[in-house]
Amino acid sequence: MTAVQRPGQRAANALRPVRITRGYTMHAEGSVLIEFGHTKVLCTASVEEKVPPHKRGSGEGWVTAEYGMLPRATHTRSDREAAKGKQSGRTQEIQRLIGRSLRAVFDLKALGERTISLDCDVLQADGGTRTAAITGAFVAAQDAVSRLMDAGKLTASPIKDHVAAISVGILDGAPLLDLEYVEDSACDTDMNVVMTGAGHYVEVQGTAEGAAFTRAEMDQLLVLAEKGIAELVALQKAALGA
């Protein structure tokens, strides 16, 4: 493993500074701005007292997510998806991932026939937007659930555990935690890992951008991810005052 010089002298196994701001906007039942370094994602949780067709009459609720990027969240302006008339494959892939990740820690039966919609909108992008979105959406969902409990609509929390996500990758042979944009665009392997507070896996998505990677490299990446996610879960708890 070679040593790689990271921006800001960051250690290979260090997260960027993470900030979690609750109550960022006023209308949503949960509203969290999460920052992983320069990456800023606004995650709102909206509660509706109804469920989509496939859940009607089931006694179960639903948790879903949508993801978007403001046109100039990135270095060069990208076309607005609403104007193009369709969401890209990348957008759909990410929002499906966020939805699955959050559902993994929800007891939909305990939620009752209501829907929590998580909207994750990237205000500024510098790598790791999907992992920040999952990590922030959990806090927004928690706030929305707390409101339901405070309002007496729920007597027990349907949330079974924390969930958080981080990216790891291999750049010039070195495994790195929490890639920022310049690292992400140059790396050979990029892996997004979603884990619960208990340290179990919800999703692992590793992709060889350049050379295919070995089992040994994957093992190194999984160790890094586990460390990062444990730190993120601690930060979620601190933000929630738990």
Next chain:
Amino acid sequence: MTAVQRPGQRAANALRPVRITRGYTMHAEGSVLIEFGHTKVLCTASVEEKVPPHKRGSGEGWVTAEYGMLPRATHTRSDREAAKGKQSGRTQEIQRLIGRSLRAVFDLKALGERTISLDCDVLQADGGTRTAAITGAFVAAQDAVSRLMDAGKLTASPIKDHVAAISVGILDGAPLLDLEYVEDSACDTDMNVVMTGAGHYVEVQGTAEGAAFTRAEMDQLLVLAEKGIAELVALQKAALGA
């Protein structure tokens, strides 16, 4: 004219507190968060060294705008336009208005064959999003032009004057400046006025939501709007340090 009790004891002819934050995000050539009370709109200006087909080879530039609202910027969640696959008539109407308003103070010849795209995204809505968007987009555009001049790409500014916008309306018979959401949804007449720094009209869009309005009422509204826009132009100048 009857006296109407406004939220926060606001005077009938008073703006809400206005805040203009430049450099709100880091990638765009101009990035301004503008707040009219609880209404928050992120306005970015992006410069591209090319023009749309109808301007190619003309020696002139182009200024255009797009408008969006995050799904939970409002009291109840609205569907994401990117997911629905089309922009609503309201969205298109507003973004056409923003574009025309900004072009009114631009000398497109002096801009040269480049495009300034103004993206106005509502993070939180409480009435007046389109007028905040125009007022903020002007500041973002100014910052983008300053960068072009600093970079030596322009020797003289293509911006001929300030442009700002405000809403006025009649609620229970009383003319009011800068309607917030609860006023806007209850008023009889709603008018959006766009004016230049010189005090000339760029756009006047008045709509009777309830009873049709008289010429005398229109005159009252225009006076209010003129006052409000003069204040907004002063705030733009202060924000720009001019």
Next chain:
Amino acid sequence: MTAVQRPGQRAANALRPVRITRGYTMHAEGSVLIEFGHTKVLCTASVEEKVPPHKRGSGEGWVTAEYGMLPRATHTRSDREAAKGKQSGRTQEIQRLIGRSLRAVFDLKALGERTISLDCDVLQADGGTRTAAITGAFVAAQDAVSRLMDAGKLTASPIKDHVAAISVGILDGAPLLDLEYVEDSACDTDMNVVMTGAGHYVEVQGTAEGAAFTRAEMDQLLVLAEKGIAELVALQKAALGA
């Protein structure tokens, strides 16, 4: 105010010849061909005994409008919106304006739970299509209401007043009534005004196409519009044999 030479020696404050032909097509409950000079718009009113979702069970009816232009209504052929798969922003803006204008003179409670759909299709365009559409749609709506009354489905008319519309503008410094295409495409300011038979405003939409306009100019335009609309209302009455 300078004197401008208008096509056909028309006076600055004169309408083009207006013709209103009722019963132009046979199936619709109201069917009116309205001509403002060479501009020809077919306005049909269709009655359906049901309302859109947002009015169901409200006891109120709905009035809505759609606008279209035949591909070769204009000098050069424009693409068919049905073939392109979407209506332009301009089309949506106009049909929303027509709908609001007609609803301004309707008592939706008195209409009962039924919908009147106004289809305004431009057969030939020479400026002023949206104002002709509003003025003609009123007559078609009136015919449809008369049928409902004749059929005993309504005992009192839900129509509270006339509504008509006209464009005014400033060309080479001169305020002009009822712009035709060559004037419209060259003018500095273009204003569409919608008023009731009582002389109150329903909509005012003024746009500086070139230089911004002054309050004095706006006042001149409003006076011209008021004159034109009074004449249009008289023509509506004559056509309706009232």
Next chain:
Amino acid sequence: MTAVQRPGQRAANALRPVRITRGYTMHAEGSVLIEFGHTKVLCTASVEEKVPPHKRGSGEGWVTAEYGMLPRATHTRSDREAAKGKQSGRTQEIQRLIGRSLRAVFDLKALGERTISLDCDVLQADGGTRTAAITGAFVAAQDAVSRLMDAGKLTASPIKDHVAAISVGILDGAPLLDLEYVEDSACDTDMNVVMTGAGHYVEVQGTAEGAAFTRAEMDQLLVLAEKGIAELVALQKAALGA
């Protein structure tokens, strides 16, 4: 063959009254209102000095058609295709038929690299809209070609022959020419026939709506169609003053 009572005592082998009005609108190179009884179709021919991609550089021109129906051309209002965002299968089938029929009598080489677009818009429908459209579009195309010749852009006509179309059908066992709506919706077999001035077939489209039809019935229908088309070609010639 049983005797069937037709509306207006029309004979089984009689066309409805046909009217062809040239110059119906002013902008198009050819503009024809064609009426088959109550069916009214506006056919415009637009000339553009370019061809679609598959003809570029071929030295050949192109002839194409689009078809539309105003929402209230029919007994009950149908949704506007532009608002729905797509053309129905029926619309596409008809406009493909019109295009093929017109191209059958055009020498595309002689037309040169230009396009003639035929827009056929139904103002009022009472059966037979597609056959009226083909018959009227031919006259509009002829007018457009005459203009090209008058302007010296063409020295010889690219039109090789007339083309016209008529519907025939079997109702209660009786073969009928030129079905109107009440007949069309009740008939067992419906056939649209497109023929040249020389009496040759361009298209035959027969459909059993109810019972399948026999060879003998088809022969009867073809005889009727031949008679009707010969009359339509004569009417085209009269309208064109040939």
Next chain:
Amino acid sequence: MTAVQRPGQRAANALRPVRITRGYTMHAEGSVLIEFGHTKVLCTASVEEKVPPHKRGSGEGWVTAEYGMLPRATHTRSDREAAKGKQSGRTQEIQRLIGRSLRAVFDLKALGERTISLDCDVLQADGGTRTAAITGAFVAAQDAVSRLMDAGKLTASPIKDHVAAISVGILDGAPLLDLEYVEDSACDTDMNVVMTGAGHYVEVQGTAEGAAFTRAEMDQLLVLAEKGIAELVALQKAALGA
């Protein structure tokens, strides 16, 4: 009539080798691979115990069809319609034809309130895909009906007769049966004929691709088609073991 040399020395009035393979895929209630020479179409029949809105509560069932072509079923790859976001006019025309043809031999009352959906997907194309689709869809529909009868959901078959289809055309003056691709793309006239087992016509669609065709030519084509369809019906019966 001149003699034309066909690929493989095929006689002018001969079908290509036809193969009908039932049970080609395992999930559908009817699944048939039909081959007309190199043309291979997979026809599946799916039964659903519900009907589309226009049939609800009518006591009648519905039979409908969809048609698709794999992107590389043809000589050069064509764009995938799902990726383009719309079905071509040709696709819609063909699937409407298949649906009408099958409905012609169904007693929808006897089918009861259920839907049979026929999906015809071209795996390999060499001319005649629509006629193969109709011929194969009949067999798939028959299998689906047999299952309904075996399951006791139907006591009498709603299928009144066989239906099959073939193309005929004129190439270099010679009438030919069952055109393959090289013939189809070169022929002057192309006609698709759909007939019942009783030898009556369901659809006749003849198109002059080059020169218009005479009545005598049409008669020759109809004779050829009748011969081909009689053979196809015999092959359907053999495949069904009837």
Next chain:
Amino acid sequence: MTAVQRPGQRAANALRPVRITRGYTMHAEGSVLIEFGHTKVLCTASVEEKVPPHKRGSGEGWVTAEYGMLPRATHTRSDREAAKGKQSGRTQEIQRLIGRSLRAVFDLKALGERTISLDCDVLQADGGTRTAAITGAFVAAQDAVSRLMDAGKLTASPIKDHVAAISVGILDGAPLLDLEYVEDSACDTDMNVVMTGAGHYVEVQGTAEGAAFTRAEMDQLLVLAEKGIAELVALQKAALGA
């Protein structure tokens, strides 16, 4: 690890019978039917002598993939994506995965400025369609490359290694190789693994459908996948006669 009874007494670490049929259809440069048990996917490779815009002038080629499922490939009929007008998020996710997987073993420089399009269409689904698609698409791509070499368009193969894919999962606590549908829909964890012939990872996508999974479980799954992929690569080689 508990023992699970698999359909057909299959061992936990056994693949289903795999069949690879080359030359399945006749037009494509590569055409492979791959079967994993009852799952049947037709993979075609089409070569075009041009590249998409982002590669033009780069000297590099492109490899891309599209995925589709026939409507009745599954137990119950699913809507046709072409008719719905859009590809689902699942479809896009899968086709992006296939494209990335194939590009991982291609030297795009060596391919030259041409595109290989891989169309993977599921004729019959029983679990594992995306892994069958990747494994079969490799063989089709190899055939297309061989044709280019035989034609002298390439002197050296741009394919650097084999690539194949398999699914693994945990069902009732037992790790299983190559899940079929009944297993896939019941399992707790589902992982798709894409590896090269050299045994390195191209993609790893693990999802907890039910309970989150542990590191120990992931390790077991990766071992199973490695075994399965080694067997698939051997089968690819056998099919290619290498």
